[in-house]
Amino acid sequence: MKGVITMFQVGDYIIYGSNGVCKVEEIGPIKIGGVLSKKEYYFLLPIYVKGTMVYTPVDSEKTVMRPIISKKAAHELISQIDQIEPINELEDREREFVYRKLMKTYDCKELIKIIKTISIRKKIREEEGKKLIATDEKYLNLAKDCVLGELSIPLQMKREEVEEFILQKID
Known part of the structure; x- marks a missing residue:
């Protein structure tokens, strides 16, 4: 999608609220009901919760989303x-x-x-x-x-x- 600026890149480790440390696996639209969304999403892999994937809009402000500490x-x-x-x-x-x-x-x-x-x-x-x-x-x-x-x-x-x-x- 043109014009969307993402804060994080694929491969970045971030904090995503109560999910804790997540790795950005992918950035792009998701399929909702078989239709591609118009919004860009982060596909987040929680590091300490195996077998889950979290999807969140790149512009979401509902949950704390920040880079991990250096x-x-x-x-x-x-x-x-x-x-x-x-x-x-x-x-x-x-x-x-x-x-x-x-x-x-x-x-x-x-x-x-x-x-x-x-x-x-x-x-x-x-x-x-x-x-x-x-x-x-x-x-x-x-x-x-x-x-x-x-x-x-x-x-x-x-x-x-x-x-x-x-x-x-x-x-």
Whole structure:
């Protein structure tokens, strides 16, 4: 289609909302009901969800769609983890609201705030002989999946290796 400017190219790794890291496999119209669409679409292959393909208009603004963090930015972020402040909201409901808000940014620095906050809470609760509450467990896993998945690509590491690397910085 003439005149459509695409932000990403085939082969690019991007963040596409809750799908996380996706690779742009193709750009072009899709068949809807046997008819080619007039719009251009990204054909996105989620890296950590096997057997799925995501289709989204190239001009979509409904979902966060951005390039993944660069290798340089990943190293800078990791070197600054100890300076990232945890979330200080005390009430569970208020903290959950902040978790939800930060999760929707899909920004590594904001997600590290969640991970750091919950890691601290987990340590305190374990010292008290208590388990982490389900809400904290849920958001810890969601934030870790997003951050580790994204950082693993530019760092050329497995997610588990990135996790060990980050946890050393948090502790």
